[in-house]
Amino acid sequence: MARVIGGISTSHIPSIGKAIENNLQETEYWQPFFKNFPGIHAWLEQEKPDVAVVFYNDHGLEFFLDKKPTFAIGAAASYMNADEGWGIPTIPAIPGDPEFSWHICNHLVESEFDITICQEMKVDHGLTVPMQLMWPNNSYSHMKVIPVCLNVEQHPMPSPKRCYNLGKAIGEAIDSYDKDLKVVVLGTGGLSHQLDGERAGYINKEFDLYCMDKLISDPDELSKLTIHDLIANGGAQGPEFIMWMGMRGALNGELNVLQSDYHAPISNTGAGTMLIENK
Template sequence: MAKIIGGITTSHIPAIGIAMERGLENSDYWRDFFAGYPPLREWLNEQQPDIAIVFYNDHGLEMFLDKKPTFAIGCAPRYENADEGWGIATIPPVTGETELSWHIVNELVENDFDPTVCQDIKVDHGLTVPLSLMYPGHQYQHLKVIPVCINCERHPMPKPSRCFALGQAIGRAVASFAGEQKVVVFGTGGLSHQLDGERAGFINADFDNDCMDKLVSDPQALTQYSNDDLIEIAGAQGVELNMWIAMRGCLLGKVTEAQRNYVAPISNTGAGMQLLLND
C-alpha cells in the first residue's frame, strides 16, 4: 500500500518567494526564518517521496468570492502558476498526480465528503511558495502533487473539526491505495496573522507555539476551536491553521516531531515550520 511518511507545516507568505528570487535568505530580516529549512530539505532528499498532498488555500486566483468551494481537490497532470496581481515572475509548472488523486476523491465521496473536483486549475502562492521553499531553484517538478484547497477566506468556512476529519479520510484513502508510493503531506499557511482592519499586524506567538505542541501530542484539542475562536485568538487570517489541522489528520500512525522553527513577525505573520514523522 501507499504510505504517508510524514507531514510538513510551513508558512506560504508570498514575500518568501520574492526573498528567494532576490537572494535575501541571509539578510538580517530573513536569516532566522530560512535557517529552519535546510533540515527539511535534507530529509526530503533522503526520503525521496513520490507524491505530495498539499493543503493550501486559494487567495482569489481561481476561486474568488463568486465561486468558493469548501473543499476542492486537483486531479490534473499539470498545474500552472499565474500572476495574482503583483507581477510575479513566471515559474515552472507543478507536476500533478492523477491515479491517487482520483482514488482519494472516490474514497471521500464514499465516506460522506463531497469535494469539488478540479481538472484544470491554476495554483497560487499558497501552493507554490512551500514547494519552492523545499526545493530551491524551483526544482520540484520531479514530485507529483495533489492540491487540496480549503476555503479560509469566505464565510461560511469549514470548522477545524471538519478539516481534521477530512485529513483522516484522506489518510485512510492513501493507506488503501495499491502501490509502494511514499507520500508526504503539507499543511501550509498561518500561523497567527491579521493583514487588515483595526488589528492589522496582530500576532499571538504563545498561541502559535501551543498549536505546534498540540499538533504533535493532542491534535484533537485543536478541533475544539470554532473559526470565530481562531479569528479572535489568532487574527482574521488565523483560520489558515485549518490546513495544518487537516495535514495532521492524515497522519494515522505514531507521530513524532523531528524539526521545528518559529519566527515572528515575518511579513506581519507568525511563521511556523514543523516536520512530523508518521510511523
C-alpha cells in the same frame, strides 16, 4: 501500498517568493526564517517521497468570492500558476497524479465529504511558495502533487474538526492505494496574522505555540476550536491553521517531531515550521 511518511508545515506568504527571487535568504530580516529549511531539505533528499499532498488556500487566482468551494481537490496532469499581482514570478508547471487524485476523491465522496474535483486548476502562492521552500530552484519535477484547497477566505469556513477529519479520510485513501508510493503531506499558511482592520499586524505567539504543541500531543483538543476562536486568538487570517489540521489528520502513525521552529514577524505573520515523521 502507498504510505504517508511524514508531514511538513510552513508559512506561504507571498513575500517569501519575493525573497527567494531576490536571493535574500541570508539577509538579517529573512535568515531567521530560511535557516529552518536545510534540515527539511536533507530529510526530503534522504526519504525521497514520490507524491506531496498539499493543503493550502487559494487567494483569488482559481476561486474568487463568487465561487468558493469549501473543499477542492486537483485531479489534473499538471498545475500552472499565473501573475497574482504580488510581483512574484511564475514557476514551471507542477506535475500532478490524476489516477491517485481520483482514488482519493472517490474515497472522500464515499466517506460523505462534498468536494469540488478540478481537472484543470491554477495554483497560487499558497501552493507555489511551499513548493519553492521544499524543493529550491524549482527542483520538484520528480514529484507528483495533489492540491487540496480549503476555503479560508469567505464565511462560512470549514471548522478545524471538519478539516482534521478530512485529513483523516485522505490518510485512509492514501493507505488504501495499491501502488508503492511514499507520500509527504504539507500543511501551509498562518500562523496568527491579521492584514487589515483595527488589529492589522496582530500576532499571538502564545496561541501559535499552543497550537503547534497540541497539534502533536492533542489534536482532538484543537478540534474543539471554532473558526471564530481562531479569529479571536489568531487574527482575521488565523483560520489558515485549518490547513495544518488537515495535514495532521493524514498522519496516522507514531509521530516523531524532527524539527519545530517559530519565528515572528515575517511580513506581519507568525511563521511556524514543523517536520513530523510518521512511523
